[in-house]
Amino acid sequence: MQQIISLLMENKPGALMRVTGLLSQRGYNIESLTVARTLDPTLSRMTITVDVEPQIRSQVIKQMNKLINVLQATDVTEGPSVNRELVLIRVRTTQGTRTAVLKEAEIFQARVVDSTVEGFALEATGDPEKLDEFIDVMKSYGDIEVTRSGILSMSLDNKKLRLSPPIPRGAAQEEALEYQRAN
Amino acid sequence: MSSNLYSGAKILLNCLQSENVECIFGYPGGVTLPLYDALFDHPIKHILVRHEQNAAFAAQGFARATGKVGVCCATSGPGATNLVTGLVDAMMDSIPLVALTGQVSTKLMGSDAFQEADTFGITRSATKHNFLVKNIADLPQVIHEAFYIAASGRPGPVLVDVTKDVFQSQSHYTPVSEIHLPGYKVFSEGHSGQIRRAAQMIWEAEQPFVYAGGGVIAANASKEFRNFVETLDAPAVCTLMGLGALPAAHPNFISMPGMHGSYAANMGMSNTDLIVALGVRFDDRVTGRLAAFAPHAKVIHVDIDPAEIGKNRHADLPIVGDLKRVLPKLVEELNALAPEMRAKNSARRQAWWKQIREWKEEHPLKPETSESEIKPQHLMAEIDRLSGGQAIVASDVGQHQMWAAQLVRFNEPRLWINSGGLGSMGFGLPAAIGAQFARPEKLVFAVLGDGGFQMSIPELATIANHSLPIKIVVMNNGYLGMVRQWQELFYNNRLSEVALTSFPDVEKLAGAYGFTGRTVDRVSEMPRALEEAVRTPRPYLLNVKVSPLENVFPMVPAGGAINEMVLRPPQPVEV
Numbered sequence: 001m002q003q004i005i006s007l008l009m010e011n012k013p014g015a016l017m018r019v020t021g022l023l024s025q026r027g028y029n030i031e032s033l034t035v036a037r038t039l040d041p042t043l044s045r046m047t048i049t050v051d052v053e054p055q056i057r058s059q060v061i062k063q064m065n066k067l068i069n070v071l072q073a074t075d076v077t078e079g080p081s082v083n084r085e086l087v088l089i090r091v092r093t094t095q096g097t098r099t100a101v102l103k104e105a106e107i108f109q110a111r112v113v114d115s116t117v118e119g120f121a122l123e124a125t126g127d128p129e130k131l132d133e134f135i136d137v138m139k140s141y142g143d144i145e146v147t148r149s150g151i152l153s154m155s156l157d158n159k160k161l162r163l164s165p166p167i168p169r170g171a172a173q174e175e176a177l178e179y180q181r182a183n
Numbered sequence: 184m185s186s187n188l189y190s191g192a193k194i195l196l197n198c199l200q201s202e203n204v205e206c207i208f209g210y211p212g213g214v215t216l217p218l219y220d221a222l223f224d225h226p227i228k229h230i231l232v233r234h235e236q237n238a239a240f241a242a243q244g245f246a247r248a249t250g251k252v253g254v255c256c257a258t259s260g261p262g263a264t265n266l267v268t269g270l271v272d273a274m275m276d277s278i279p280l281v282a283l284t285g286q287v288s289t290k291l292m293g294s295d296a297f298q299e300a301d302t303f304g305i306t307r308s309a310t311k312h313n314f315l316v317k318n319i320a321d322l323p324q325v326i327h328e329a330f331y332i333a334a335s336g337r338p339g340p341v342l343v344d345v346t347k348d349v350f351q352s353q354s355h356y357t358p359v360s361e362i363h364l365p366g367y368k369v370f371s372e373g374h375s376g377q378i379r380r381a382a383q384m385i386w387e388a389e390q391p392f393v394y395a396g397g398g399v400i401a402a403n404a405s406k407e408f409r410n411f412v413e414t415l416d417a418p419a420v421c422t423l424m425g426l427g428a429l430p431a432a433h434p435n436f437i438s439m440p441g442m443h444g445s446y447a448a449n450m451g452m453s454n455t456d457l458i459v460a461l462g463v464r465f466d467d468r469v470t471g472r473l474a475a476f477a478p479h480a481k482v483i484h485v486d487i488d489p490a491e492i493g494k495n496r497h498a499d500l501p502i503v504g505d506l507k508r509v510l511p512k513l514v515e516e517l518n519a520l521a522p523e524m525r526a527k528n529s530a531r532r533q534a535w536w537k538q539i540r541e542w543k544e545e546h547p548l549k550p551e552t553s554e555s556e557i558k559p560q561h562l563m564a565e566i567d568r569l570s571g572g573q574a575i576v577a578s579d580v581g582q583h584q585m586w587a588a589q590l591v592r593f594n595e596p597r598l599w600i601n602s603g604g605l606g607s608m609g610f611g612l613p614a615a616i617g618a619q620f621a622r623p624e625k626l627v628f629a630v631l632g633d634g635g636f637q638m639s640i641p642e643l644a645t646i647a648n649h650s651l652p653i654k655i656v657v658m659n660n661g662y663l664g665m666v667r668q669w670q671e672l673f674y675n676n677r678l679s680e681v682a683l684t685s686f687p688d689v690e691k692l693a694g695a696y697g698f699t700g701r702t703v704d705r706v707s708e709m710p711r712a713l714e715e716a717v718r719t720p721r722p723y724l725l726n727v728k729v730s731p732l733e734n735v736f737p738m739v740p741a742g743g744a745i746n747e748m749v750l751r752p753p754q755p756v757e758v
Contacts, residue, residue: 010366013315014303021307062490068312068332071366166363169327 002031003057004083006153007046007064008072008161011037015069019046022063028052032085032150043071047153072161080156086149087131091138092119101141108134188353191319192221195283195345197356198326199227204254206620207283208232208241212258213298214285217350230620230649233641235262237613239269241645243278244577244617247600248625250403252279252333253617259285260298263305263344268607270309270340275604276424277401279338281329282310288348289317302344311339317346319354327359336369337488338401370487373504373512381459381483381500382516386524388457388481389531391417394440394469397424397603398462398486399506405596407510408461409433414514414521416532417459418539420448422469423588425462426599431572431592437539438548441469442739443585446546446748449739451539452477453746460484462506465495466604475744485509546737546750548589557709559583559658559729563590565710566628566656569717574626575600575618579611579635582664585735587630609638612655616642619651626654626717633659633683640692646722647696654716655724659686660731668734673741686726693724704728 009015016035023030031049038045052060057075064073076083089110093101098120105112105122108130114121124134128151138144189197195218199207206228211219222229232238235257242253253273257266263284273280286303287296303315312332314325322345329341385391393415399408405428412419412435420440421428429436440448452458458480463469470476473495484491484498485506492501502509550564563586570576572594578584578601593599600618602610615629631639636657646653667681693700698721703712709727716723737748 014307014313017304017307025308059490059494065368066488066490068364068367162368163365164367164369166361167331168361169331169359 001051001054002077003050003052003060003075004077004081004151004153005048005050005061005064006074006076006081006155007048007070008038009044009046009067010069010071011042011044012069015044016046018067018069019048019064022067023048023050023060028060032148034150034152047151049151071163072159074155074157074159076153076155081153082156083128083151083153084125085128085131085151086123086125087135088113088147089122089124089135089138090119090145091122092142092144097141101138104137108137110134187355189356190217190221191322191345191349191352191354192218194319194322194354194356195326195350196221196225196227198323198359199254201358202252202327202330204252206230206245207254207256208238208245208617209256209283210235210238210258210262212262212285214287214347215256215258215262215350217347218256218283218285229256230616230645232613232616232645235265236268236609237616237639237642237645239266239273239280239282240607240610240613241617241620242280242282243269243273243610244600244614245621246273246278246280246617247614248575248597248618248621250279250401250597251621252281252330254281254283256283257285258298259287259302260300262298263302264300266342267306267309268605270306270342272602272605272607272610273340274309274311276602277338277397278340279333280340281333282306282340282342284342284344285350286315286344286346289346290348292346302342306342309340310342311337313342313344315344315346316349319349319352322349323356323359324362328362328364331362332364332367336367337398370489370503371505371508373485373502373509375512377500377502378509378512379516381502382513382520383524384457384481384483384500385415385459385517386520386527388455389528390455390535391415391457391459391532392451392455392480393417393419393459393461394422394452394463395419395425395428395461396422396463399425399428400462400596402462402487402506403596404506404510405429407507407514411510411514411517414517415459418451418536420444420451422463422466422603423601424603426588427593427596430594432594437543439588441466441745442471443589443735443737444469444739444745445543445548445589446737446750447539447542449737449745449748450542453744454538455480458482460486460498461510462486464491469745470495471739471743471745471747550590551733552706553730554706556730557704557706557727559586559660559733560590561706562656562658562709562727562729563587563630565713566630567591568710569713570626570628574598574628575615575622576628576630577601577611577615577618579629579631579639580606580608581632581634582660582668582733582735583630583632583658585665586658591630608635611635612639612642612646615653615655616645616651619653620649627652629653629655631655631657632664633657633661633686634663637683637686643693643696643724647698651722652720653722654713655722656713656716657689657724657726658729659726660729660733661686662731664733665735671732671734689724689726693722696722698722698724700724700726702726702728
């Protein structure tokens with residue numbers, strides 16, 4: 001089944017590789033992945049949709065939380081959240097179908113982002129299932145080209161972000177030495 | 184703060200020094216030239232091994248024998264890729280390690296330059312964390328973070344890949360005052376409510392059983408663990424990684440559970456009503472068929488890594504925390520409840536102990552001996568006798584490893600050094616080197632098979648070079664014994680590519696390196712030959728020819744339940 005994970009992570013080289021590597025090394029297939037900077041430019045927000053067995057879901061989250069660059073991994077599959085996706089569709093039209101296509105686009109609240117004599121480029125956002133329907137409808141007008149953004153998710157839970165405070169280096173070392181002395 | 188300029192190489196070494204690094208196991212190369220130049224007149228000791236994989240294994244031997252972070256070093260490309268097995272090995276066994284690798288200069292990266300490899304990408308899944316340093320300003324921070332990550336929480340290997348231009352460029356050096364890893368969570372205290380509930384559950388159990396692993400040793404919590412076991416007076420098993428956590432001579436110690444564990448350990452595990460799992464991961468080599476593992480037991484699982492809880496076996500009561508801190512609190516709670524609870528199940532518990540003792544007596548781990556040939560178990564029993572529970576035994580992987588784990592007793596933690604999770608052949612000899620450097624005063628045995636020994640032969644030079652008084656004992660059965668055992672038992676005895684013929688003459692081999700080598704094949708000579716090796720204050724290579732077709736028992740066949748043990752080989756029918 002599909003699991004939707006929202007990740008807050010440090011915007012560092014290799015951070016994306018750690019997340020995708022963790023999934024691929026366990027043989028899970030990533031259905032979609034979006035990533036962009038947050039208001040704080042040192043951090044990125046990522047939404048991953050991945051196909052995993054339901055009983056493995058919490059293990060995936062725990063493993064993600066172990067990654068040092070990940071500040072917080074949240075399973076938003078079932079919790080209160082908004083999930084949205086964007087789709088771009090190029091559809092060919094004839095003189096006869098142009099109006100019908102525009103009508104359908106309006107029903108799905110899609111915008112025309114490009115218009116030529118050959119057809120339209122349309123942009124729609126919404127629920128992924130809604131977009132599936134939109135794509136199906138557009139297909140009925142002929143060959144189409146589709147690019148989807150993958151799901152963007154935002155949790156509506158007030159989950160507290162717990163970050164580790166800086167550790168004075170002396171203290172970290174002192175602790176290690178204390179262990180050594182005790183043994 | 185000093186206004187002097189230092190090279191990146193020098194800054195790196197200064198950072199290592201401030202992390203109290205005593206020695207580095209490594210092998211130089213093209214891009215690490217600036218580092219080795221700085222090392223030339225630096226107080227940090229460098230041990231030149233003969234292959235980078237062995238640098239990682241030796242650093243592990245050092246780390247396993249002391250609990251300190253082991254450090255290894257290799258050049259870019261092949262140097263770094265040769266480290267990978269040692270890194271994965273450290274990852275599997277949670278051993279703190281910092282690996283330093285050189286990388287080609289920043290401007291050459293991605294151009295398929297000579298000896299370029301994507302070390303950062305390759306070692307992503309082989310390490311707890313890894314770094315690529317392309318800017319000298321980041322270097323001190325990264326080095327200290329690497330050491331902190333390697334040693335804290337669940338320990339593990341951390342790799343730092345440093346480009347050649349960073350080694351060469353000059354910068355001011357400001358000592359790092361703090362480490363900031365906002366996303367790195369170390370759980371150490373343990374939830375006090377959970378600990379209280381655990382104490383209640385433990386007293387309520389009628390047949391409690393303690394299952395302790397490498398986590399106890401990693402946490403340096405042997406004393407706390409012993410105290411816990413004594414407060415509870417329950418039988419305790421230590422896994423392959425946990426041997427020595429409880430002294431083998433301790434009356435509560437039952438032995439090792441699992442595939443080649445003892446009858447009593449596996450029967451105890453299968454019949455208990457409460458497993459107290461401490462620093463373990465319910466590994467398949469311990470549990471056998473998971474669905475049939477400890478079917479009547481509730482589980483209290485204490486581990487510092489939250490991802491281990493419920494990974495393989497559901498925990499009825501999880502505690503995430505450092506055993507060093509959790510165990511004393513648990514003992515406190517147990518003591519607080521003792522007056523009202525101790526008597527409650529005491530009759531049942533005595534019956535449980537009686538049952539365990541009966542299992543122990545029924546099928547003890549008794550070394551086989553013979554008058555005509557040297558039984559491998561007999562060899563291990565002799566090593567045990569000479570060790571007296573005090574020597575370091577670094578083992579390779581295979582049959583000899585299992586016999587040593589069964590029959591050599593360890594009365595302290597950090598004496599038994601072996602590759603448990605990854606099972607890397609070729610581990611034993613370099614690990615013994617690391618351990619001997621870490622504990623020069625200790626008697627160190629490298630117990631190897633003839634297969635693993637031949638994977639690590641180049642390190643005889645390192646041993647000779649430093650005149651390390653390691654007792655290299657090759658249990659030579661002429662086969663890749665464990666594979667042969669499985670071929671015999673599960674593949675109709677079709678022995679495919681397991682015979683190791685052309686074993687070198689060890690007298691000549693050791694002689695070529697300038698130390699003593701000896702082969703023994705007579706039972707009567709074996710104990711004295713071992714004694715002679717131990718008496719010799721120099722390296723000693725002892726090749727012991729043992730019965731070639733001996734198999735390790737007890738054995739739980741793959742996929743079997745652990746109470747379905749095969750206890751001994753089929754006995755010949757007397758006529």
